[in-house]
Amino acid sequence: MALQVFLVLLLGVYFACLLFIFCYSLMQLHLTFLFRRSLQQARPVYPAPETWPDVTVQLPVYNERYVVARLLDAVCAFDYPKEKLQIQVLDDSTDETVGIIAQKVAAFQKLGINIVHICRPERTGFKAGALQYGLQQATGEFICIFDADFVPEADFLQQTIPAFTSPEIGVVQTRWGHLNAQNSMLTRLQAFGLNAHFTVEQSGRNFGKHFINFNGTAGVWRKTCIASAGGWEADTLTEDLDLSYRAQLKGWQFRYLQNVVVPAELPAAMPALKQQQYRWTKGAAETARKHRSLLWNTKTGLETKLHAWFHLLNSSVYLCVFLASLISVALLFAGKTLPFSAAFFRVSAVFLSGFLVLAFFYWLAYRETNNNARWWNFLPQFFLFLTVSMGLAFYNAIAVLEGYLGRKTPFIRTPKYNLTNEQKSWQKTAYTLSGTSGFTIVEGMLALLFWLALFAAFWLQDFRMLYFHFMLALGYSLVFFYSLKHSLVK
Template identity: 65%
Template sequence: MEILLLLLYGLCLLFIFCYSLLQLNLTVLFLRSRKSAGKAFYPPPAEWPAVTVQLPIYNERFVVERLLEAVTALEFPREKLQIQVLDDSTDETVEIVAQKVAAYQAQGINISQVRRRNREGYKAGALKYGLYQATGEFIAIFDADFVPEPDFLKQTIPAFHKPEIGVVQTRWGHLNEESSLLTRLQAFGLDAHFSIEQSGRNFGGHFINFNGTAGVWRRQCIESAGGWESDTLTEDLDLSYRAQLKGWEFLYLENKVVPAELPADLPALKSQQYRWTKGAAETSRKHFKKLWQASIPAATRWHGLFHLLNSSVFISLFLASLLSLPLLFLQTNSESSAFILRSTGIFLTGFLLLSVYYFVSFRFAQPALPKRVFLFRFPLFLSVSMGLSLHNALAVSQGFLGLKTPFVRTPKYSLTGISGSWKTNPYRLSGLSLITLLEGMLAIAFWFSVFYGLMHEQYRFLFFHGMLAVGYSLVFYYSLRHSFTR
């Protein structure tokens, strides 16, 4: 049993270490891409093509007017622009949209409210349904909480400078980053994904993904790849891989930013994390074999495989944390103890590699902030990520097992800067569940292990367990606080 525990523990740490190595490689690619940043210039076409803007919404009465105001202000030839509000709402959002659409139509804007009989296929179903009525050669998509600037289409459409380019994706900004510690930590993680991962993969010629919003598709690319499918919770990642496996190229515009609202409370963040991590596992299950067998460069294959398996790091992290508890009590002079010490070295090395990855992202995204801020945010971000590992590991496991669950959208509250409140919002989700109780129990268990290690001079897991204790405590605390605060 001891050997089995050690083997599983070592394998979990090895996967995390390999993941960290690839993140470091993406960091190198990102730094190389910065040398040519800003040099690409895409002149406007001689004649602007027809564009359809799709706005998939569901019960978004607090943000839909802001969205419509931004989209109807897009600078583009009016006769070439079609706007579809793909409205699956079941509350007063329907009437709000109807009134606003009528007002914009009276101004000569080509905008329509598209309604379906049911929500079959959720967001993917709405996008597919709207495509039947779309007139554009290009399809721009914005979620309800995004606020594109007027020049968005004039910055992205020229980037389709080659017929092989099927998608142009832009970087997400943050409307309410400074509203709380939770939103600052989310921005910290998302900035790394968009700056390092998307830029690095794109510069290296590897597969990237359309992020579900703030991007533009060539309609021919959508149709040739088989269209939108709803058999995963991440229809954007699924279609991205189907398109790139068919030879389509994607382009990421790092310098074009579209701001959006970050989840303001932990239950909303958990809902978003559940959908993203489970959907990634479902997409991996769907495309892993195809990617492995594809005739693509080896580096692109490996980056793609780890991209699809990104969410699996939560399973490795959760298992490693659980296994480390009984391993804490092994004799300090045994061969097993020596193995644990070496394995702990692997964890610390991976931690250092990730610190480079996030530090580069932080310096690029927040150049005005002093470096000491990173010394606070990075370990705290990593601790909260560890605290979410139980929740996310269960979501990933369900995805790999093929267990189907409904698409639960992340509630939006119309927050900007430090203004606005989510506390009395009717769209709020509850964070109370069996998982919340287990997170509290794990917080107690890891605090006990920290004190045990200090009392018995067992320092092998002190750093690891300390971060887990802080992470689970914060996740448990905010789950309760955000569920009961009114």
């Protein structure tokens, strides 16, 4: 009797996880409809202002010896009135990056460019602290921000500043491109996922007048918007998402320009990718925890509130996938002992249809960002993307739990190596992450668990979760293999 009660509880948690994933999929489906509607409208053309405003470009940097010179060259080549442009290099570096920046800044200053090299007396608050520190010395009406691995075009400000067509617009965000998307399987899958965010998701939310987020870089803020929202705060790992919501909850409007693309470098090593994923997923959970009461009390419509909640809770999908995957193994062995298990699994199959919704979501993004896109090229990438995402579920689930529980961890930057599609080598560089962790061992054990579950399915002649367990087994195996391989690089 006690065992059956326990199994019923497991079924309840499993059902709740599938329900959340299904509801999340429905919200993504709504975004796809909004995105398709946005394509039916001509993209607006914003005329240049009669007088170009003062702009401060902030470049937060921490130990970026391989890419910082490229960034400075790109920003100092901006085709913008020199007397209207201030460039701040917010340098928290502790290595030779400091010397590289000092040399480049001195050379550009001799050319008459208003560029300053700012080193804080104390590196507190990580990136948020650096941005807030520089803001106190910023002379621009608008604040443009680039991370160290981004390479903006010379006309970036001419394409973004005119989009501030009314005083209520606080942010203009542009789309990320990829310098090294074809570098490896990992970079191709990252580009696949990010393209969906920057096409369907951001465009759909913006078209529907729902909350979007500044993505931390490749965007422009109105300085008064930052100030009225309370400035940059370092109490979450996603200071960009946090400030975005504080600003929009105060009534500021954001604008997204999908046609303006700024290329950047994708992490090429699994440890670096996992660190980035950890920061993003935990930061989203921290932001959801921080704004949970403000969001429901705001005067925005119900539709916007729902989209905002699923936006902030999107990292919880990893937690639901991880819990559902573990419970599914127990149900494989015990599910048939429950009298209503057959009916339960039939209902569960309805919720799994959410994966079809996600396929449609990602197909639209793939078609939008790839010339001559074909479904036979899309399906393998989509399958592999979902599989590796499932393999990251354990690592990201830990991050989400820590975020909701309020456990604080430091901001760890993602290392950059100046990689392009032609330049692929990142091994034996100064910022290579080395050493395996207990998480990697657990991922290997999870891979073994789901391979065993596959064999058990044939032994028990129960194939209801065969595909699910196959994707989990393959996903954890790939994550374990690449984590081990890339961690052992010396």
